[in-house]
Amino acid sequence: MLDFNDAPTEHRVDLAAQRDDLRAELLARLPSVLMALFPAGKVRGRTFVIGDIDGNPGDSLEIVLTGEKAGLWTDRATGEGGDVFELIARHHGLDTRTAFPAVMEAAAGLLGRALIHPALARHEAPLDELGPYTAKWDYLSANGELIACVYRYDPAPGRKEFRPWDVRARMCRAPDPRPLYNLPAVAQTDTVVLVEGEKCADALIRQGIVATTAMNGAKAPVDKTDWTPLAGKAVLIWPDRDAPGWDYAEAAARARGGVGMCRHRLPVGGHPRAADRQAGEMGCGRRIKRRLRCRCLHRRGRTAGDQGGNAGAADLQPRRPAR
Incomplete structure (x- = not known):
């Protein structure tokens, strides 16, 4: 009923x-x-x-x-x-x-018709039984147009839920295809850090590093994500140090065989899901910038010169840590 x-x-x-x-x-x-x-x-x-x-x-x-x-x-x-x-x-x-x-x-x-009701605000949050949202991330196009929003909810201790909002369709769903995060900045640079989740990306962005993530982080369906904004760029992949994180990194590397992704990974010590914590540490930004400059740019230049700008999928995969 x-x-x-x-x-x-x-x-x-x-x-x-x-x-x-x-x-x-x-x-x-x-x-x-x-x-x-x-x-x-x-x-x-x-x-x-x-x-x-x-x-x-x-x-x-x-x-x-x-x-x-x-x-x-x-x-x-x-x-x-x-x-x-x-x-x-x-x-x-x-x-x-x-x-x-x-x-x-x-x-x-x-039926070829439209409902008659006041249009919802384009940025209105999806409403459900999870209560008020506790965090919100906007996904913009390269020219700054709002495409989607992702809302985080914490309905109970230790439980978190995420809900995407398709701005153009005005529906509680992810756009098709799903955009990458922070596209205006990604479009203006040739080196990008790919992380797992908006929280980690924001921690790096606050330190002046261009970072992005796929919508839904480690659970992102890579085949439904638009990876083309990374074409021709050097991409440093930094996943959480756990099985889902490394699966996400490897899938992302394979998803765009023509994207010049470097396979160098950043070591994440301590807690296995400490990437966003380390991303916010003082000095972390300088270390990442050095790695981007010394590893990614060198890798991208060698890839473009030796392989015509197209690295094979196997060559792009991040190295899984030894068990």
Whole structure:
């Protein structure tokens, strides 16, 4: 059961008034709506079938087209199911409980129309059950346009959660592709430090070092990240000294085989996740600048001269510390 009692006052009446109209139109045009949502699907009698919620070919997921159960769906492979709004939400990676306005926007888009409500502020934070955010990082394009924001929440001791906000889509999701952090500065330099997370990047930036990170840090999907701003640059990779950190560093190095990344790593002593702590230490900035100057620039020059500017993926991988 959907509950609009917690919705902001300016949206409550509008969304509730439009919900039933949207549902009726979705059901009236259900076959065409489903074909737009799942191009690989097909009508089979009184049902529409598709492989899964992502739209892969097959017939495991079945949606009723007519009668009292029109719009209800069941995935026989997973046992999941719901109504037409839940179907649209799951396909777009949304939650009907916390992001129903975005679900309605997606549903309206399938019908070729737009919802009528006051536009959300472009920088508005995603609202959910995690409480107020405790940190926020802006992701800008090279010319300074706001692309996305990442919000950190600390709902309980020892627990942290991150939520991306796609500014252009006005949705609680990561942009596609995901931008790198600190792009205006990255665009103006030829040497960059790639770290794990915005907190570590900011610690280096405060010391005058151009640093960046992929959105989501060690959990970043490298294949969905736009690495092209690093093309032709010398990149010093500094991961946390743990298995996820080194996996992230190696994946990032492989992701852009044509990017002149040096494979020199910075030693991180003490606690295995001490990169952001050491990044903020006095004198750390001078050490990194020396390494960038002596290692990365030399590496980049040798790569460009000896290999035509394209280092192989194996040559770019950081060296994992001995176990």
